[in-house]
Amino acid sequence: MDQNEKTPLLSVKDLAISFGENRVLTSVSFDLRGFEALGVIGPNGAGKTVMLNILTGILKPSRGRIELCGNDVTRAGVSERANMGFGRTFQIPRSFENMTAYENILVGAVFGNGQSEKAAAAPAARILDEIGLGGRKRVFAGKLGLLDRKRLEIGIALAARPKVLLLDEAAGGLTESEVAEILAIVRRIKESGIGVIWIEHVLQTMMHGTDRVMLLAEGRSMVCGLPGEVMASREVEEVYLGVQCGRKRLDGN
Amino acid sequence: MGQRFWNIKTLCIVAAVAVLAFLPRYGSDYAVNIGILVFLYMSLGQMWNLLGGFAGLASLGQQIFVGLGGYTLALVTQEYGMGIAASFGIAVGVSVVFAYVISFPIFKMSGVYFTIGSWIVSEAILVFFRNWKFVHYDAGYNITAAYKIPMGALYLGALAIGVGSIALVYAVLRSKMGLALMAMRDNESAAEVRGVRLYRTKLFCFLISSAYTAVTGVVLYLNIAYVKPGAAFSIDWTVCMVFIAVIGGLGTIEGPIIGAVIYVILRQYLYNFPGISMIILGSVAVAIILLAPKGIMGAIRGRFGVELFSVRRRVDERLE
Numbered sequence: 001m002d003q004n005e006k007t008p009l010l011s012v013k014d015l016a017i018s019f020g021e022n023r024v025l026t027s028v029s030f031d032l033r034g035f036e037a038l039g040v041i042g043p044n045g046a047g048k049t050v051m052l053n054i055l056t057g058i059l060k061p062s063r064g065r066i067e068l069c070g071n072d073v074t075r076a077g078v079s080e081r082a083n084m085g086f087g088r089t090f091q092i093p094r095s096f097e098n099m100t101a102y103e104n105i106l107v108g109a110v111f112g113n114g115q116s117e118k119a120a121a122a123p124a125a126r127i128l129d130e131i132g133l134g135g136r137k138r139v140f141a142g143k144l145g146l147l148d149r150k151r152l153e154i155g156i157a158l159a160a161r162p163k164v165l166l167l168d169e170a171a172g173g174l175t176e177s178e179v180a181e182i183l184a185i186v187r188r189i190k191e192s193g194i195g196v197i198w199i200e201h202v203l204q205t206m207m208h209g210t211d212r213v214m215l216l217a218e219g220r221s222m223v224c225g226l227p228g229e230v231m232a233s234r235e236v237e238e239v240y241l242g243v244q245c246g247r248k249r250l251d252g253n
Numbered sequence: 254m255g256q257r258f259w260n261i262k263t264l265c266i267v268a269a270v271a272v273l274a275f276l277p278r279y280g281s282d283y284a285v286n287i288g289i290l291v292f293l294y295m296s297l298g299q300m301w302n303l304l305g306g307f308a309g310l311a312s313l314g315q316q317i318f319v320g321l322g323g324y325t326l327a328l329v330t331q332e333y334g335m336g337i338a339a340s341f342g343i344a345v346g347v348s349v350v351f352a353y354v355i356s357f358p359i360f361k362m363s364g365v366y367f368t369i370g371s372w373i374v375s376e377a378i379l380v381f382f383r384n385w386k387f388v389h390y391d392a393g394y395n396i397t398a399a400y401k402i403p404m405g406a407l408y409l410g411a412l413a414i415g416v417g418s419i420a421l422v423y424a425v426l427r428s429k430m431g432l433a434l435m436a437m438r439d440n441e442s443a444a445e446v447r448g449v450r451l452y453r454t455k456l457f458c459f460l461i462s463s464a465y466t467a468v469t470g471v472v473l474y475l476n477i478a479y480v481k482p483g484a485a486f487s488i489d490w491t492v493c494m495v496f497i498a499v500i501g502g503l504g505t506i507e508g509p510i511i512g513a514v515i516y517v518i519l520r521q522y523l524y525n526f527p528g529i530s531m532i533i534l535g536s537v538a539v540a541i542i543l544l545a546p547k548g549i550m551g552a553i554r555g556r557f558g559v560e561l562f563s564v565r566r567r568v569d570e571r572l573e
Contacts, residue, residue, distance in 0.1 A: 079448050079451070082448035094440050098504070111433060111447055137568045157447075
């Protein structure tokens, strides 16, 4: 058994958070290993983005523990987490609109990875090539289309050399061919050893882009396993697709 | 081609400063006085822009540092008989310490609460100076050392302050801190998630801006030659800083230059309309904001892509 299998890259235990009376997450637990992509599905309002906000330190959990490479990072601040190895993209891209694509990548490299601007120049140019923005280095982020902005967000996160990459609906709003491009990029990231957590409503990406899928519903991680098995599970049918509810109505109960 | 363009631009900027430096030789006293005001207000605008335009710190309390500059000049020259040059160093020290101390309470607030908090602190300082025996309460000081300075020398001092403010902001924005500030200007929370330390960046920015505002205050009071609490710590200073930065273009180096020229010229003209001058000034600000929400420089940049003082990080051509 190698080191990779002994200690998970990321270990989340019994995570919970409430906003006043509203208990958004009651108990979320999972492990993530390097070279692995974990898909997270769940109905709207299930707390998927809240979970990412807790993992990146934006929100503080009321209970639970987050370990990165065996170290407790539960109380670490937002920028500290970026330095520790949490990279993240947002559902609605939050690139720096009045900065060029190259400068956006520099921000990730300089502040996430602690490099000087000079040392970051060559890796930044390479990352832009890898994400398919090599020809648009000087274009302002605000002038890029949705696919390019999603690519750029992944690039900013990669420039920080993360251990774990958190993708919040990276394929949302994209066409089928564009989704395929994002899938290819994420696959390459995963193969480089980075652990990926991918929240998505585009189920095609969950089937083809992840190694395991976790269903998040009613504030907890309900089922976790191989994508095909989870998608076919009774829990997904009931909670995510509402099949049982439909069956009950047809039965007249 | 690119490098050549940069060289020509730098040459033009140096030539413009050199031409301005000779204004006292061929210009009227009125023109020289206008020049002094433009350079000093430009410096105030640049410093407020660094805070409000880049770091997201919309302070309404920067008059504290204008006042501290003025009072440092008065106390150093009148009470302690030291030279004017010493005022600059002491003003920097006093303002940095003061800014650091008040950063603890006001940095706990954000957004509009920070704005209100900074204003309340400045009002408290005003009340304190009015009731402080050591500074002669509300009577203030005649700064006699200022009378000995010829107008030409004052002009060159103001020019140095104005050019220095541009150079300082340019240097800050070209540094690592500048990269953080530009990211924060565009999206503060996203910058933090990417590893930018917001508190530390804002604090450095606040200290730099406050110190240089105090230095500008010293030269302003060399020109005014009389300091008293009501005027030195008046919110009018910050209102004009905001006006200059907003109409010129927030988050740009060129904005406060344009804003200061417009503000000073407008103020000169509005002396003829004492009762309604502020109404006209406010109307101009509203009109510009409506027509060009990103200020005049923001509109020019958006339409023509022009940047006189570019802080863009250029991709090394060898990497392409």
